[in-house]
Amino acid sequence: MQVKLSLTKAVPAGLIEELTKKSVYCSPHLKALSITGDGSTAVLTVDREDQAAAVSDKVSRFIATMIKGYRKFDRKVVFENDIPVTYTENAWEEMLRRNWAYDSGFGQVALAGIGFDLFRYFEDVFVRIADESFRARHYRFPTLIPAEVLGRCNYFSSFPHAITFATHLHGDYDVLEQFSEANKQGPLNFPRLDALEQPQYCLTPVVCYHCYRTLEGHNLTADEMRVFSAVGSCFRYESYNTTTLERLWDFTLREIVFVGNREAVKDQRQVCIDVVAEWLKRIGLRVRFETASDPFFTSDFSERTYFQLIADLKYEMRVNVSPDRTIAAGSFNLHNDFFGKTFNIRSGDGSAFSSCIGFGVERFVYAFVCQKGFDPANWPEEVRRFVKDRA
């Protein structure tokens, strides 16, 4: 059923996209939300009539908080490769049709054949950048991360909507026997929810927290810098924003991470911006790097969002997937001394500063086929060299 909410304060035009995206976390009974042209009415699609009032109440409070925190901000573009592109429409469907990708479940994708060759190309480029420009040390981290670590990084208060918990059944003979009995056949069946242990671990949402942890309690000299390179499966639950290769629950994140003094980590981020820009120009992807903020979901999100924007703490690599739509395939981030303080990492006399560069590998694959099409003969030579599969 549809519910129309008249808003006492109209939603500013610049907020509509973000508000619609975040509305998926209002209620499981809210199936869609749109804001009418002048911002004065919210149209809700609710799946159960008896839930309409409760959902309307949550949406009203959510919209009021979003409007209260909103300040207009012109995003700064620090690099742009504005080249003409012939886009492929329905690139995702075409990847499925060619068996370059398989839908493996909600927010999960398998890549195969040339789809996976592209993935290997991007991974190779990111490793080469880490090696050749930064002499990074390579790491392999676990997929699980202690909840205690995410807690210290304020992840639970900042991004509660995105967490994926890892847990298991109680090590109790009765619980295990009951569970086994209830699952003799068919889909997963929980005879009792209290059979689960309270989660002490999560599936890791970023790679770089693991890096800082390896330096916990370390004293770096004033001009010492540590450079990490690591890749891992990362997990962010995105509710029904989840779509194609563009927004996955389970995705691959490559990060290059710098820990050292304030100037050095900022300088290295700039070097990385220049190196990545040069590479994207070379392979001819239409892209721009612009100021951005993390998708906080807290009551104090507005201050933190605008602090990030104003202080240029985050630039996103926005790659076009159509003439008028871009996706954030990566980002260049400064964290000031937040992780230095959190993990007690010293640089000279003070806390260490850090920066990280993240590449969402599947998003690069997707944006690439949207812009370059499906015939490897039309692709840059350095990409074509990775094409092994002829199927």
Ligand SMILES: [Zn+2]
């Ligand atoms: Zn990071």
